[in-house]
Amino acid sequence: GAGVSQTPSNKVTEKGKYVELRCDPISGHTALYWYRQSLGQGPEFLIYFQGTGAADDSGLPNDRFFAVRPEGSVSTLKIQRTERGDSAMYLCASSPGTSGEQYFGPGTRLTVT
Amino acid sequence: AQKVTQAQTEISVVEKEDVTLDCVYETRDTTYYLFWYKQPPSGELVFLIRRNSFDEQNEISGRYSWNFQKSTSSFNFTITASQVVDSAVYFCALSYTSGTYKYIFGTGTRLKVLA
Numbered sequence: 001g002a003g004v005s006q007t008p009s010n011k012v013t014e015k016g017k018y019v020e021l022r023c024d025p026i027s028g029h030t031a032l033y034w035y036r037q038s039l040g041q042g043p044e045f046l047i048y049f050q051g052t053g054a055a056d057d058s059g060l061p062n063d064r065f066f067a068v069r070p071e072g073s074v075s076t077l078k079i080q081r082t083e084r085g086d087s088a089m090y091l092c093a094s095s096p097g098t099s100g101e102q103y104f105g106p107g108t109r110l111t112v113t
Numbered sequence: 114a115q116k117v118t119q120a121q122t123e124i125s126v127v128e129k130e131d132v133t134l135d136c137v138y139e140t141r142d143t144t145y146y147l148f149w150y151k152q153p154p155s156g157e158l159v160f161l162i163r164r165n166s167f168d169e170q171n172e173i174s175g176r177y178s179w180n181f182q183k184s185t186s187s188f189n190f191t192i193t194a195s196q197v198v199d200s201a202v203y204f205c206a207l208s209y210t211s212g213t214y215k216y217i218f219g220t221g222t223r224l225k226v227l228a
Contacts, residue, residue: 048215056215
């Protein structure tokens with residue numbers, strides 16, 4: 001079956017602009033996670049959804065970052081007033097349940113110039 | 114606090130050699146999960162294994178094997194008879210068994226297998 005998909009695969013934006021990153025999880029997976037991976041580092045947790053609600057957003061670095069999952073499937077990570085330090089690979093993962101392993105998408109590489 | 118340490122930043126081996134990737138973790142929880150993921154040059158993280166903290170049995174899957182030792186808080190990964198296709202960055206991760214199940218990743222080990 002289809003895996004986790006993320007669009008766009010690459011996004012280049014200017015400092016100060018607004019961006020949206022999209023994640024389509026595996027069908028039927030109720031749990032969805034966003035991570036951020038800087039070069040040479042492991043992924044770092046941003047936010048977790050169980051269904052439609054953000055059950056844990058403790059990893060969001062500041063209030064410029066926001067994510068939604070209105071229908072319990074597709075999720076969008078939104079970044080306002082982007083800064084050069086936001087440049088990273090943004091990974092989405094989904095899981096069939098809260099105890100299962102997570103399946104990752106190919107990521108969106110965000111570059112802020 | 115939870116932490117995962119992968120002290121080996123990069124390892125190079127010649128094809129057919131065996132190689133072990135180290136993973137040491139810290140947690141105050143008595144129950145937790147441990148994982149290994151592979152990140153090939155394409156970038157997508159590929160799930161390899163999940164281990165429950167209650168299960169210290171070692172596991173073998175083809176050329177891959179995992180050695181989990183709670184006494185030393187280690188979860189090491191061995192590739193036997195390495196192949197060029199094994200070249201990738203390998204991540205060890207830890208998660209809670211309740212709440213969010215979010216992962217805490219190590220910094221990864223880059224494995225280069227030379228032909």
